[in-house]
Each structure stands twice: as structure tokens, then as C-alpha cells.
Amino acid sequence: MADLLEPLGLDTIEEPALSFQQRAENLWADSIGWLDAHMIELLIGLAVAAVIVFVMMGVRRYGRRIYERNPTLETWQSVIGRTLAKTKTWFMIALALEIVAVYSNAPAAIAGTIGFFFSLAVVVQAAIWARSVILGVIEHRTLTDEETSETLASAMKLIRVLVTFGVVAIASIVVLDNLNVDVTGLVAGLGIGGIAIGLAAQGIFSDLFAALSIIFDxxxxxxxxxxxxxxxxxxxxxxxxxxxxxxxxxxxxxxxxxxxxxxxxxxLTRLNRRRIKFGVGVIYQTPADKAARIPEILRDVVQSLGNEFVRAGFVGFGDSSLNYELQFDVMSPDWDVVFQSQHETGIAIFKRFAEEGLEFAYPTQTTFTSAPDGTMIMPYPNVTMVATEKSEE
Missing domain, CATH: 2.30.30.60 (SH3 type barrels.)
Known part of the structure; x- marks a missing residue:
């Protein structure tokens, strides 16, 4: 009607807005009509919702029992139990109403209202679960690892604050987004604030996360x-x-x-063995047959002390020695045991070489003197020893 009167220059007639009473009456009429038309679906939805709520209450009770048995979070079951015990009753009610509204095709006004509260309940409940799981994992590591418990215990207050702030910030953004609020500015503000805080405390947070990396990795x-x-x-x-x-x-x-x-x-602690290397040098005057037997001698010495022989052999001609190398493993990660074994092996090699007539080399130098014509001469003049008889008095 307003579109027809406007070209004629006549004033348009505004339709009167519905009063609150009229809207309430219309909603009541729609609800009664919906109940009459979808009674069966409504009853089925209520039954399904009741079963789901009953199951969730049982799971929550089971989680509480697990957590009460071991409230110190020393086992993963207690961490999961504490998380399940934090399931809220209002979340169950919101889930039940959402199931009924969806299954029974509720009117748009009712379905929209239930959907809004259900979304809000899901976000808040998920935040509670996430915080419980994250802190539970960290606290579990604190209790099960005695070596890192002291470090984690001192960091728990700061970790709780950081985890809570992060979870609440994410949940708030999700809730505001569901309310059709433009969160772009909020996200940008949080990002800029986070960057500023991160730059100001860069060294502290860097060392903190490095400590957590050492603890967990x-x-x-x-x-x-x-x-x-x-x-x-x-x-x-x-x-x-x-x-x-x-x-x-x-x-x-x-x-x-x-x-x-x-x-x-x-x-070095995680080694189940430690390898020792010995360098051995003997003089050039060593007979060839004895020089060939040196690796076998070194093997016997190592095995007699209970160590694991790896290899031994000739490695080069030195300035004043025939050089050999011995490698063997000491089957212990304890450095004191390894050091003692190295000492015993060295002494045993020294004794065995003495028994075999093998002489250790040491830096020596021989000087040869020649005449002007190239003839080799002694470095000192020939002296003729003259024997004299002692006269008798």
C-alpha cells in the first residue's frame, strides 16, 4: 500500500509496531502450534537428551572417583579424571535443549535462543577442559620426574597465569564472534600487546621456554x-x-x-660404553716377527682385563718409533670406572712388553761424523790404552 500511495503524492501509512504483549501472544500461539504439530518428535528428542545427560553425569561421576583415588595427578588416569569431573551441569542442560530443539524443529525464535546459549556453553566448557588438560599434563610431569620437579614447581604459578590468560582470551574472542561482534580490532590489539610484551621480556620468556624444552624434551x-x-x-x-x-x-x-x-x-652419561684409544711406539731395532705380534699381544691384554677389544695395528713410521694404535671399549658409562680401566690397561701393556722383550721408543738422535773425503770416522780420536806396571818399592 505504501508503494502505491507514494507515486500519487499521498502520505504513506506506517504500520503500527507490535506491542510486547502482542509479540508474547504470537510467540505463545506459535509455541502451542509447534507443540501440537511436533509432539512425537519432541518426546523422542527429550528421551534422547535425557539419555545423553544421564551418560554424561555417569562419566563425570566416574572421573571424580578416579581423581579422588589419586588427587596428586601421579597417573594419566587422574589427569583425565579431574578433567571429566569439571564437566558442568549447565553444559549438560544446554546440550540437552539443543538436541531437543534440533530434532523437534523448534520455532526460529526458540531455536535461535537455545542455539546461542548452547554455543556459549560449549565455548566455556571447552576452555575449562583445555585448561585442566594443559595444567594436568604439566603437573603430572612435575610429580613423575623427580629430577625436574623442582624447576617445574617454581614455574607452575607463571605457567598457570599464562595458560589461563591464553584460554580465556581465545574463549572470549570466540564468544564475541558468535555475538556478531567485530573482533578484528580486539585481535589486532591483543597481537600488538603481545608483541610489545614479548619484546620487552624477550630474554626472560626465551630462557623460560628453553627451560620447559629441556624439561619435556x-x-x-x-x-x-x-x-x-x-x-x-x-x-x-x-x-x-x-x-x-x-x-x-x-x-x-x-x-x-x-x-x-x-x-x-x-x-656422555647415556653411553653404555666408552671407547679408549692408546698410542704405543716401539724402537726401530724391534725384530720383525715381534713387531708383527704386537696387535695380538695388545688383544690379549685387553681381553684379560674384561674389556671389549675393537682393533689394534701398525699406523705409521715415526721419527724414532714404530707406531701402533689400540682401541677398546670399557662396558660402563661411569667415567671413574673407565679411568681406572684405562690405568690398568696401560700398566698391563707395560708389564707384558717387558716380558716379551719389547722396548718402548723415546725420542733419540744419532750423530755420524765423516772426514773431508767422506770417510766415516769416530766422533772422537782413537786412543791407545797403555798398561803400566806399578813399581815395587
Whole structure:
């Protein structure tokens, strides 16, 4: 009607807006009509929703029992149990209403309202579960690994704050997006703020995440002997910012976690054996048959001490010696045992060579003197010894 009157220059007639009472009456009429038309679907939806809620309540009760048996989170079952125990009743109700509304084809107004509350409930419940799982995994690692429990325990307060902030921020953005709120500016603001905080505390967060990387990835543990650059040391403490080590000279070495992980680290403790190399040199006057038997002699010495022989043989002609090399494995990761075995092997080789008549070489030099015509002469003049008789008195 308004479109027909406008070309004639007549005033348009505005349709009166419905009052709250009229809208309520219309909603009630629509609801009654929907109940009459979809009673069977509504009853089936209610039954299905009741079963699902009953099952979820049983799962929650089961989770509580598991968590009550071991509230210290020492097992993965207790972590899962605590997470299941945090399932909220309002989430179950929202899930049940959503199932009923979808299955029974509820009116748009009712379905939209139920869908909004269901989306809100899902986001909040998922955030609660996520926080519980993340903190549960970290706390479980704190309790099961005694070597890293001290470091994780000191970091737990900061970790809880960071995890809670992250989960709440993500959940808030999702909720606002479901409310058709433009979250672009909020996301950009959080991003800029995060970058500013990250730049301001770059060193602290870098060392913190490096410490967590050491704890979870375990490239080394407390008490391990490691080698990096030219440092051989034993790990004494893994802190949030730095790791403290004790080198072989007794000095304490303190290095930041980030700097330590940037290096190539050799973990010597995880070896089930250690290889020892010996260089042996004998004089050039050694008979050829005895020189050929030296590798066999070295094998006998190594095996007599209970070590694992690898190889031995002639490696070169030295300035004043025939050079041999011996390689054998000591079947122990303990460096004290290895050092003692190296000592015993060296002494045993020394004794065996003495028994075999093999002489160790040492730096020597022989000087030859020649006459002007090239004839070899002695480096000192010939002296004729004259015997004299002692006269009798």
C-alpha cells in the first residue's frame, strides 16, 4: 500500500509496531502450534537428551572417583579424571535443549535462543577442559620426574597465569564472534600487546621456554655428564633462566638455557660404553716377527682385563718409533670406572712388553761424523790404552 500511495503524492501509512504483549501472544500461539504439530518428535528428542545427560553425569561421576583415588595427578588416569569431573551441569542442560530443539524443529525464535546459549556453553566448557588438560599434563610431569620437579614447581604459578590468560582470551574472542561482534580490532590489539610484551621480556620468556624444552624434551637431566664447546661438566641444577654445571676442574659453570640449547651437546652419561684409544711406539731395532705380534699381544691384554677389544695395528713410521694404535671399549658409562680401566690397561701393556722383550721408543738422535773425503770416522780420536806396571818399592 505504501508503494502505491507514494507515486500519487499521498502520505504513506506506517504500520503500527507490535506491542510486547502482542509479540508474547504470537510467540505463545506459535509455541502451542509447534507443540501440537511436533509432539512425537519432541518426546523422542527429550528421551534422547535425557539419555545423553544421564551418560554424561555417569562419566563425570566416574572421573571424580578416579581423581579422588589419586588427587596428586601421579597417573594419566587422574589427569583425565579431574578433567571429566569439571564437566558442568549447565553444559549438560544446554546440550540437552539443543538436541531437543534440533530434532523437534523448534520455532526460529526458540531455536535461535537455545542455539546461542548452547554455543556459549560449549565455548566455556571447552576452555575449562583445555585448561585442566594443559595444567594436568604439566603437573603430572612435575610429580613423575623427580629430577625436574623442582624447576617445574617454581614455574607452575607463571605457567598457570599464562595458560589461563591464553584460554580465556581465545574463549572470549570466540564468544564475541558468535555475538556478531567485530573482533578484528580486539585481535589486532591483543597481537600488538603481545608483541610489545614479548619484546620487552624477550630474554626472560626465551630462557623460560628453553627451560620447559629441556624439561619435556630431556636432552639431558640432572646428574648427566655433558660436553659442549670445550666444556666437560656435570649438570647440577636446571633453573628457569639458567643451568648450573660443575666442570671437571671443579668450577661452577652457569649458562643461560637459551644459549645452552643453541650449542651442540654431547650427553656422555647415556653411553653404555666408552671407547679408549692408546698410542704405543716401539724402537726401530724391534725384530720383525715381534713387531708383527704386537696387535695380538695388545688383544690379549685387553681381553684379560674384561674389556671389549675393537682393533689394534701398525699406523705409521715415526721419527724414532714404530707406531701402533689400540682401541677398546670399557662396558660402563661411569667415567671413574673407565679411568681406572684405562690405568690398568696401560700398566698391563707395560708389564707384558717387558716380558716379551719389547722396548718402548723415546725420542733419540744419532750423530755420524765423516772426514773431508767422506770417510766415516769416530766422533772422537782413537786412543791407545797403555798398561803400566806399578813399581815395587
Amino acid at each position: 630431556k636432552p639431558f637431566r640432572k646428574g648427566d655428564s655433558i660436553n659442549f664447546d670445550n666444556t666437560f661438566a656435570t649438570v647440577e641444577q636446571i633453573g628457569l633462566k639458567s643451568t648450573r654445571l660443575r666442570n671437571v676442574g671443579g668450577e661452577e659453570v652457569i649458562i643461560s638455557n637459551t644459549n645452552l640449547l643453541d650449542k651442540e651437546i654431547l650427553n
